[in-house]
Each structure stands twice: as C-alpha cells, then as structure tokens.
Amino acid sequence: MDNNVRVIETKNLRKEFNVKVKRDDSKVKEVATLKAVDGINIYVNQGETLGVVGESGCGKTTTAKLLLGLHTPTGGKILLGDNDISHLTKKEMKHFRRRAQMIFQDPYESLNPRFKIKDTIMEPLEIHGIGINKEERYQMAKKILEESGLKPADQFMERFPHEMSGGQRQRVAIARALVLSPDFIIADEPVSMLDVSIRAGILKLLRNMITTRNLAGIIISHDISLIRYISDRTAVMYLGKVVEQGNTEEIIEKRYHPYTEALLEAAPNPDPELKFSLKKITGEAPNPVDLPTGCRFHPRCPKCMDICKRMEPREVDMGNGHRVLCHLYSEDGE
Numbered sequence: 001m002d003n004n005v006r007v008i009e010t011k012n013l014r015k016e017f018n019v020k021v022k023r024d025d026s027k028v029k030e031v032a033t034l035k036a037v038d039g040i041n042i043y044v045n046q047g048e049t050l051g052v053v054g055e056s057g058c059g060k061t062t063t064a065k066l067l068l069g070l071h072t073p074t075g076g077k078i079l080l081g082d083n084d085i086s087h088l089t090k091k092e093m094k095h096f097r098r099r100a101q102m103i104f105q106d107p108y109e110s111l112n113p114r115f116k117i118k119d120t121i122m123e124p125l126e127i128h129g130i131g132i133n134k135e136e137r138y139q140m141a142k143k144i145l146e147e148s149g150l151k152p153a154d155q156f157m158e159r160f161p162h163e164m165s166g167g168q169r170q171r172v173a174i175a176r177a178l179v180l181s182p183d184f185i186i187a188d189e190p191v192s193m194l195d196v197s198i199r200a201g202i203l204k205l206l207r208n209m210i211t212t213r214n215l216a217g218i219i220i221s222h223d224i225s226l227i228r229y230i231s232d233r234t235a236v237m238y239l240g241k242v243v244e245q246g247n248t249e250e251i252i253e254k255r256y257h258p259y260t261e262a263l264l265e266a267a268p269n270p271d272p273e274l275k276f277s278l279k280k281i282t283g284e285a286p287n288p289v290d291l292p293t294g295c296r297f298h299p300r301c302p303k304c305m306d307i308c309k310r311m312e313p314r315e316v317d318m319g320n321g322h323r324v325l326c327h328l329y330s331e332d333g334e
C-alpha cells in the first residue's frame with residue numbers, strides 16, 4: 001500500500017466566530033472575535049488514520065466541520081488532492097459530500113428515529129443515485145451492515161434505532177458513512193457516549209475500515225490514551241493551534257511539547273511498562289476570546305520561559321515530519 005498519497009490537507013486554516021461577551025462590570029455585551037481554529041496545517045494520507053487530540057474547546061469539532069464544508073473558513077485553504085475545496089458551489093458540494101463522511105459522537109441523534117435501519121443506509125445511496133434499483137441498494141446496505149459487524153444483516157434491516165444498543169447504533173452510523181465509498185471519513189469523539197466495554201470494538205472497526213478500504217481517516221478524541229492505540233499519526237491541539245504532530249509512536253516517546261507531556265501524564269495508562277510521574281498541569285484552558293500573549297500555553301506551562309510570554313512560537317521540524325510549536329526547540333532566543 002502506498003502510504004504517501006495525500007488525500008486531504010489544510011494550509012493555515014482558520015475559523016473565527018463573532019461572539020458576544022460581557023467584560024468585567026460592564027452591563028452591555030460587546031462583540032468579540034473567538035479564534036476557534038487559528039492557522040492549522042494538517043494532512044492525512046491514503047490508508048492512514050490521523051488522531052486529533054486536545055482538551056474540550058480546543059477546536060477539534062470546528063476543524064472537522066471545516067474539513068467537511070459545514071463551516072466556511074475565515075482564512076487558509078483545504079486541499080482535497082490538488083483541489084482547493086474551501087469555497088465550493090452548491091453543485092460541487094453535493095459531489096464532495098459523497099467523498100467525505102462524518103461519524104458523530106451520539107449515534108442516537110445522528111440516526112433518524114423514524115427510519116428503519118435499511119432506510120437509513122439506503123437513503124444516501126438514493127440521494128447520490130447509486131445502485132440501479134431498490135433491490136441493488138438493499139443488497140448494498142446488507143453487505144455494509146455485515147462488514148460493520150451486524151451479522152446476520154437480515155436481523156437488523158427492519159429494526160428502528162431505539163431497538164438497538166448504543167454500540168450497534170454506532171455501527172449503523174459507520175455503515176451509513178461507508179456505503180458511499182468515501183475518500184475520507186472523520187469520526188468526532190465516536191465512542192465517548194458508549195459504554196467503556198464496547199469502545200475498543202468500535203474503534204477497531206473504524207480503524208480496519210480505514211486500512212482495508214484505503215481511506216484517509218481522522219479520529220477525534222479528548223482522550224490521548226485512546227488515540228495512541230488507533231492512529232498512525234497524531235495532531236495535538238491547544239486553543240486553536242496544532243502544537244505537536246507526527247508519527248504517533250514518536251509523539252508518545254518524545255513528547256516534545258509540554259502540553260503533550262501533560263496530556264500523557266494525566267491519561268490513564270494501561271501499559272504498566274511505561275511509568276510516568278503524575279505531575280499534571282493545573283487550571284483550565286483559557287477562553288479563546290482572550291488568548292494569552294506570546295505562546296498561548298504559557299500560563300499553564302511548567303517550562304515557561306521569559307520569551308514565551310512575549311512571542312508566539314514558530315513551528316519547528318524535529319525531523320521525520322515531527323513538528324512542534326514551542327520555544328524550547330526554536331532558535332528565536334534573544
């Protein structure tokens with residue numbers, strides 16, 4: 001398998017929201033700019049899974065929505081192959097929709113409760129005019145359900161979502177996304193609503209689908225202990241920036257960025273061979289409306305230097321595509 005075919009890539013991608021905030025004692029609300037995604041450069045190759053990890057509010061879902069055309073970027077580009085897809089017409093968008101699919105956090109909300117499973121899976125085929133007739137679409141739906149682990153499919157086709165467990169519903173959502181044979185899929189916190197005991201099975205299914213169908217996959221989670229076992233590459237986000245990215249094994253081993261290190265130290269660690277100290281970062285991430293000066297992680301960083309308070313770090317390539325956004329590794333010193 002050629003792992004170097006780039007399917008999707010962002011260049012300095014940004015999304016700002018205008019929000020109303022109340023400052024101090026002021027009675028009136030003012031409009032402020034919230035930088036949800038603030039200039040990110042990520043990519044995913046064919047057959048590869050990119051894990052995107054970071055605390056709640058750091059811009060993961062906004063990134064997913066940008067990649068799927070559900071938000072218009074404030075700046076930067078999204079490349080699908082060689083084509084810039086950041087501003088598509090309606091017609092182009094319909095074609096693009098087939099190539100890019102999303103799996104949401106809550107499989108109950110993402111499935112129509114009034115649709116039988118067979119209709120849920122056959123609907124996107126009808127919308128995109130795939131399959132010569134209903135019978136063919138029915139067979140396609142059956143096949144993808146079985147591939148998604150719902151066997152024998154006949155037992156599930158006539159059911160409604162409420163007649164299934166959370167894990168089974170998420171398998172249906174995966175089947176619905178994959179029946180269109182997309183080029184890439186994004187799963188946003190796909191197991192966080194599910195029982196811990198069934199999470200691994202769902203993640204394994206996603207991972208296998210991405211590998212065997214040679215898709216580009218993005219799996220988003222706030223939990224690095226989960227991302228580390230399923231992603232080939234990992235991007236760590238903090239307040240709208242990707243602060244470290246590279247091969248997952250290297251990220252785990254080298255953890256250059258103090259934020260990556262903090263995430264790993266805070267995560268439950270099922271591998272007893274690896275012993276971490278339990279030093280954790282304190283406090284919550286600041287509000288993306290009032291970003292700290294300099295490096296936005298500096299108020300929480302255990303390795304904060306003087307320069308970090310004044311100057312934004314530039315991304316440094318540590319070799320092998322492992323990139324880090326931190327003054328500890330740059331030559332910006334005074």
Ligand SMILES: Nc1ncnc2c1ncn2[C@@H]1O[C@H](COP(=O)(O)OP(=O)(O)O)[C@@H](O)[C@H]1O
Nearest residue numbers: 017019036055056057058059060061062063288
């Ligand atoms: N539609 C929106 N309008 C205003 N602010 C938003 C909107 N969507 C997200 N945000 C803000 O953008 C930031 C990033 O949110 P999100 O991408 O959902 O983070 P994550 O998925 O990592 O938890 C948060 O501060 C959130 O409140």
Ligand SMILES: [Mg+2]
Nearest residue numbers: 060061062188
């Ligand atoms: Mg989210």
